[in-house]
Each structure stands twice: as C-alpha cells, then as structure tokens.
Amino acid sequence: xxxxVTVFGATGHQGGAVVRAxxxxxxxxxxxxxxxxxxxxxxxxxTSCGTEVLTCNFNDVTSIKQxxxxxxxxxxxxxxxxxxxxxxDEELKIxxxxxxxxxxxxxxxxxxxxxxxxxxIIGIAARHLVAKAQIQEYFMEENLPMTYILVPCxxxxxxxxxxxxKIDNKSFRLAIPMGTTPLDMVCVEDIGEIAKLVxxxxxxxxxxxxxxxxxxxxIKEIAATLSRYLAPTNFKDRxxxxxxxxxxxxxxxxxxxxxxxxxxxxxxxxxxQYTKQNYNPKMQTFSDWVQANVEKLRQEFNK
Ligand SMILES: NC(=O)c1ccc[n+]([C@@H]2O[C@H](COP(=O)([O-])OP(=O)(O)OC[C@H]3O[C@@H](n4cnc5c(N)ncnc54)[C@H](OP(=O)(O)O)[C@@H]3O)[C@@H](O)[C@H]2O)c1
Numbered sequence: 001x002x003x004x005v006t007v008f009g010a011t012g013h014q015g016g017a018v019v020r021a022x023x024x025x026x027x028x029x030x031x032x033x034x035x036x037x038x039x040x041x042x043x044x045x046x047t048s049c050g051t052e053v054l055t056c057n058f059n060d061v062t063s064i065k066q067x068x069x070x071x072x073x074x075x076x077x078x079x080x081x082x083x084x085x086x087x088x089d090e091e092l093k094i095x096x097x098x099x100x101x102x103x104x105x106x107x108x109x110x111x112x113x114x115x116x117x118x119x120x121i122i123g124i125a126a127r128h129l130v131a132k133a134q135i136q137e138y139f140m141e142e143n144l145p146m147t148y149i150l151v152p153c154x155x156x157x158x159x160x161x162x163x164x165x166k167i168d169n170k171s172f173r174l175a176i177p178m179g180t181t182p183l184d185m186v187c188v189e190d191i192g193e194i195a196k197l198v199x200x201x202x203x204x205x206x207x208x209x210x211x212x213x214x215x216x217x218x219i220k221e222i223a224a225t226l227s228r229y230l231a232p233t234n235f236k237d238r239x240x241x242x243x244x245x246x247x248x249x250x251x252x253x254x255x256x257x258x259x260x261x262x263x264x265x266x267x268x269x270x271x272x273q274y275t276k277q278n279y280n281p282k283m284q285t286f287s288d289w290v291q292a293n294v295e296k297l298r299q300e301f302n303k
Pocket of ligand 1: 129157
C-alpha cells in the first residue's frame with residue numbers, strides 16, 4: 001500500500017521539491033498543505049502532478065493535526081517572514097504547533113528542515129537559523145520519530161535573496177560576504193529525492209541529521225561560472241564586507257550578515273561526495289545547475 005506523506009510548505013522551494021519527488025513514485029500518496037491564500041499557479045502546479053491539496057491554519061494545532069490523521073510520515077519546514085519584526089517569535093510559535101500536532105496525530109515519521117544554533121555556537125543570532133534549531137528541540141521534547149535535514153544555501157537564491165547587482169546591461173556584481181571562503185550550496189530540487197530516500201528507509205534514518213550539499217564554491221567561482229555560461233554578460237565578486245552587507249536595505253540583511261559570519265567561522269561539515277554517494281547520486285553541481293538554467297537566469301537578470 002502506498003505510504004501517505006503530508007508535506008508542509010508545499011508551494012515553496014523545499015516542500016515543492018519533496019512533493020514533486022514523491023508524486024513521481026507510485027509508492028507514495030502525497031498530501032500537500034498550504035495556508036489557503038497561496039498563489040493560484042503554485043497550487044495548480046501541485047494538483048497537476050496528481051497531489052491532494054489541503055489547507056490548514058498553522059496557528060491552530062487541531063487544524064495542523066487534521067492534515068496528519070492517517071499519514072505515515074510528514075515533511076516539515078518552517079518559514080521565516082523577515083517582513084515581520086517578530087519573525088523569530090512567530091516561527092517558534094508555529095514550530096511548537098507543528099511539534100504538538102505531530103505528537104497528537106501519532107504520525108510515524110517526521111522529516112524536519114533544521115539549522116544550527118548560531119547563538120549557542122558563536123553567540124550571534126541569525127534568527128532564521130536559531131529558530132529552526134530551537135524548533136528541533138520542540139520536536140525532541142515530544143519524543144517524536146524524527147529525521148533532520150540540514151540544507152545549505154540554494155543556488156536558486158540567485159533569483160531572489162542573492163540576486164546579482166546590475167552594473168550595466170553586460171555586467172553584474174555578486175554581493176555575498178564570504179571573502180575567499182567557499183560557500184556550501186545545493187540545488188533545492190535535489191532535496192526531493194533525498195526526502196524520498198528517507199521516507200522509504202525510516203529505520204535507517206531515524207534520529208539522524210543529514211547534512212546535504214551539491215557544491216562548495218567561492219563567490220569568485222560562482223561569478224566565473226555565471227560568466228562562462230551567460231557570456232558575453234560578465235559577473236564579478238564585489239567583495240562586500242559583513243559590515244557593508246549588514247547595512248543593506250533588506251529586512252533580512254542583519255540576519256544574513258550574521259549567517260555569513262557564522263559560515264565564515266564554523267565549518268558545518270557539509271560533504272558533497274558523501275551526499276552523492278549516500279543520499280542522491282544525481283546531486284547537481286553549481287555548474288550543472290547554471291547550464292540547465294541558462295535561459296531562466298538570462299531572463300531574470302535582464303529584467
Ligand atoms: N534560501 C535558502 O538558501 C535556504 C536554505 C536552507 C533553509 N532555508 C529555510 O527554508 C525556509 C523556507 O523554505 P522554502 O525556501 O522552501 O520556502 P519558500 O520557497 O520561501 O516558501 C515558503 C512556503 O511557506 C509557506 N509559508 C508559511 N508561512 C508563510 C508566511 N508567513 N509568508 C509566506 N509564506 C509562508 C508558503 O506556502 P503557502 O503560501 O502555500 O502557505 C510558501 O510557499 C526558510 O525559513 C529558510 O530559512 C532556506
């Protein structure tokens with residue numbers, strides 16, 4: 001009988017990747033959960049791959065629990081809304097609700113997208129990371145059958161959070177404060193197959209944390225790869241400092257500056273080879289991903 005998996009954040013990057021991977025496999029039956037006011041095209045993408053779409057209120061434990069009744073497993077990722085000054089409290093509240101709903105429903109396996117606690121490790125708060133580490137503790141307190149996945153920076157951030165700055169029609173600068181330290185990265189779509197492996201092999205992955213990565217590259221290398229595939233457009237590392245990044249006019253600037261500071265100081269032990277050998281042999285390198293997305297990247301940068 002097909003395994004029923006409830007996927008939260010299903011219209012988003014990670015949840016969407018998990019839905020698509022599970023929907024391709026007849027051994028799974030997917031319940032994709034949204035908050036109900038999601039963009040129509042995103043919901044349509046879910047229904048067109050044969051997925052049942054449910055709505056629920058993340059502020060209500062009973063509402064979350066309803067989407068889990070009869071489910072064999074679930075994928076949970078919590079969202080940081082940087083436009084809300086209290087985004088961390090908000091995420092923690094929702095995370096606690098998820099943990100309580102999972103416990104009340106008796107779901108037999110939970111895969112949660114966690115992060116490391118930058119505050120406990122080096123005393124600085126990247127709130128989107130600290131919240132997830134704290135929520136991991138909520139899940140642990142409920143004694144749930146857990147697996148955790150640590151996901152690094154997506155290549156897809158080049159379309160939004162880390163979009164290169166346009167200098168003129170032919171030149172762009174990457175403002176990512178990593179100096180010459182390589183950044184661990186991943187194609188978020190590749191997370192889907194990893195989640196599927198975890199759900200298929202519950203016993204093997206119970207109480208484990210998977211650190212997954214597709215590449216480890218410097219900002220200079222990112223710029224060189226973009227320049228190679230998007231020529232004659234040229235990309236360079238702007239070599240922005242953490243202090244400068246912190247003062248950028250984005251609601252996430254301070255948290256991201258703290259996150260990059262953390263990445264500069266703490267090796268998170270992501271291992272590309274290990275990920276390929278043990279979790280997904282088809283993990284894309286940054287170069288693979290750029291090659292597959294040349295037209296989309298051109299269109300985005302020329303907007
Ligand atoms: N960007 C990265 O490189 C990266 C790497 C690792 C981890 N993460 C973490 O991943 C988390 C988000 O995952 P994602 O990238 O899959 O998300 P995403 O693509 O930004 O989508 C988030 C989904 O969450 C739902 N959502 C819940 N509360 C929301 C709110 N208050 N405002 C807007 N949408 C909300 C939305 O679904 P509905 O509208 O359908 O309800 C949306 O589709 C973030 O908190 C981030 O910290 C990001």
